[in-house]
Amino acid sequence: MTNELYFKVQSLLFDTRRSWRYHEWRVKFFRRFSNWRLVLASLSTSATFAMLLKLGAADVWVTVFAGVSAVLVAMDLAIRFADRERQHESLLRHYKALERDIVIKGAGLAEPDYDAFQGRYLEIEMEEPPILHTLNDLCHNAEIRARFPRSEWGKHLVDVGWLQRLMASAYDLMPHTHASYASCRPRPSGVS
Numbered sequence: 001m002t003n004e005l006y007f008k009v010q011s012l013l014f015d016t017r018r019s020w021r022y023h024e025w026r027v028k029f030f031r032r033f034s035n036w037r038l039v040l041a042s043l044s045t046s047a048t049f050a051m052l053l054k055l056g057a058a059d060v061w062v063t064v065f066a067g068v069s070a071v072l073v074a075m076d077l078a079i080r081f082a083d084r085e086r087q088h089e090s091l092l093r094h095y096k097a098l099e100r101d102i103v104i105k106g107a108g109l110a111e112p113d114y115d116a117f118q119g120r121y122l123e124i125e126m127e128e129p130p131i132l133h134t135l136n137d138l139c140h141n142a143e144i145r146a147r148f149p150r151s152e153w154g155k156h157l158v159d160v161g162w163l164q165r166l167m168a169s170a171y172d173l174m175p176h177t178h179a180s181y182a183s184c185r186p187r188p189s190g191v192s
Helices: 003-054 060-079 081-108 111-126 133-147 150-156 162-167
Strands: none
Touching: 003 060, 003 081, 003 111, 003 133, 060 081, 081 111, 133 150, 133 162
16 A cells, blocks of 8 residues: 555545544434433423322422423424434444445555545535534544544644534534634654
């Protein structure tokens, strides 16, 4: 395998791993939302039932729980979190399968194999919904931390503000401030 092909394969592996990490984080976000919605719906319906049994005036907390539960259920109906979770789960499986196939091919990988894997990557990417750039940058940073020694992190990490980090799974706050992760993609040592 030539140095150039080696770099292209490593770059594709990096992008594949960053992508499956991104979809893994999206699946976790949607699952957490669904779990919280179910907990609040359960609490509000239980509290409402208890207050009705008591036949007294509804307590302010019952109203709050019922209101929050109603808003979350409406959001779930409008945004369809379960469908989004399934979509990201499917994309996660595709990216992991691609990584597996690249790793299995290993050092025996030739240029036509790389082209086929790159084509598969682009095919999977076409199925993706619009990405959250901050979350993508966080996944880039996580992949850097997972694959490189601490001494090299500073060269490759993308700067993400604390407020952007806080909102990353739900909203792309100030997307114009994102540095392109493509410009700081790590290059293997010895490859120029």
